Amino acid sequence: MSAVRKASSLISWKSTGRLQNTLSGCVERTGVTLHSGRTTKVRLCPHVAGEGRCFALRCSLIPASIDYVEESPLCTTLSKDGMRVRTVEHLLSALEAYGVDNCRIEVEDVEGGDVRDFEVPILDGSAKEWVEAIEEVGLEHARDDCGYSHEAMAPYLCEPVHVLRNDSSLLAFPSPCLHVNCGINFSQAASIGCQWFSSSNLDYSFYKTQIAPARTFCIFEEVEKMRELGLIKGGSLENALVCSAKEGWLNPPLHFDDEPARHKALDLIGDLSLLARSGSQGLPVAHLVAYKSGHSLHTQFLRSLL
Structure with a gap:
C-alpha cells in the first residue's frame, strides 16, 4: 500500500489538450545494426488508440514500456x-518527440538470424532518418476498435526525484513545462571535454533541427575493447562520431559544436518515453538535469517513479 501511495505522489497524469496520434500509413527503413552488425528492416505502422507503441517480432509483441527493459x-x-x-x-x-503515441513497430532480420534476438538498425547514428520516415507518411488521430478517439495524457512530476551512480546523476524537479539539461565530461578526450546542452523548447520542429541530427559517438581507444565484448560489430565512421584521445575527431565535421551532449538529450528522450502507458506521453513534464547519465541510469530513474 505504501508503494502505491509513493508512486501516485510522484506522478500526476494530466491532459495534453490533444487527441492521441498514430501514423497515417506504413513506412520502412533498412540498415545495419550497431551491435550485431546484421541487416534488419523496420516497418512503422499505424496502431489503434490506447495501445501505445509496441515492437512486433514475428508473432510476439513487446510493449515499449519500462516494464520490459532488460x-x-x-x-x-x-x-x-x-x-x-x-x-x-x-x-x-x-516517435516521442513527434507525438506518435500509438505505433506498431515490426522488426525483421533480413539475414534470417536468431528468431529471438532482434535489433533496430543504427542508420546514420542519429534520429534524423526516423524523423524523415515519420514525415514521409504524416500523422492522424488514432481510433480504437470501436472508432473512438482517446485523449492524450502526460505525466507531470509532483516531487523532486534523483538517482545517483558513482559520478553520474539524473535529477528531476516539478515544473509546469519541460526543461532538459544534459551534461557530459570526457576528460580523456580533450576534443569532447565537458559540455552541456540545454533546452526549454522540445516541440517537433526544434527536435527535428536541433536534436535529431546529433549522432552517437565513441572514444577510438575503447573500440577494440568493446568489440572484444561482442559489441559495436556494425559500428563505422558512417554511423558514429569517433574521437581519439590523442588526435581528436577522426571523421569531422560535426553537425554541432556540442553534438555529443545533444545526442545524450536524444537518448534521454527515447529512454524516458518508456514511461508511456496506453498511448500516453512518456517523457515526464519536469525540469530534468542529467550529468554523465546513460541508458542504465535512465532506467533506474523511471523505476524510481514507479
Whole structure:
C-alpha cells in the first residue's frame, strides 16, 4: 500500500489538450545494426488508440514500456517471453518527440538470424532518418476498435526525484513545462571535454533541427575493447562520431559544436518515453538535469517513479 501511495505522489497524469496520434500509413527503413552488425528492416505502422507503441517480432509483441527493459551495455533493450529487441532508443526518441503515441513497430532480420534476438538498425547514428520516415507518411488521430478517439495524457512530476551512480546523476524537479539539461565530461578526450546542452523548447520542429541530427559517438581507444565484448560489430565512421584521445575527431565535421551532449538529450528522450502507458506521453513534464547519465541510469530513474 505504501508503494502505491509513493508512486501516485510522484506522478500526476494530466491532459495534453490533444487527441492521441498514430501514423497515417506504413513506412520502412533498412540498415545495419550497431551491435550485431546484421541487416534488419523496420516497418512503422499505424496502431489503434490506447495501445501505445509496441515492437512486433514475428508473432510476439513487446510493449515499449519500462516494464520490459532488460539491462544491457551501450543500448536500451526490451525483452518478453524469451524475445528481445535492442537499440530502440533513437527510434523511440523520434516517435516521442513527434507525438506518435500509438505505433506498431515490426522488426525483421533480413539475414534470417536468431528468431529471438532482434535489433533496430543504427542508420546514420542519429534520429534524423526516423524523423524523415515519420514525415514521409504524416500523422492522424488514432481510433480504437470501436472508432473512438482517446485523449492524450502526460505525466507531470509532483516531487523532486534523483538517482545517483558513482559520478553520474539524473535529477528531476516539478515544473509546469519541460526543461532538459544534459551534461557530459570526457576528460580523456580533450576534443569532447565537458559540455552541456540545454533546452526549454522540445516541440517537433526544434527536435527535428536541433536534436535529431546529433549522432552517437565513441572514444577510438575503447573500440577494440568493446568489440572484444561482442559489441559495436556494425559500428563505422558512417554511423558514429569517433574521437581519439590523442588526435581528436577522426571523421569531422560535426553537425554541432556540442553534438555529443545533444545526442545524450536524444537518448534521454527515447529512454524516458518508456514511461508511456496506453498511448500516453512518456517523457515526464519536469525540469530534468542529467550529468554523465546513460541508458542504465535512465532506467533506474523511471523505476524510481514507479
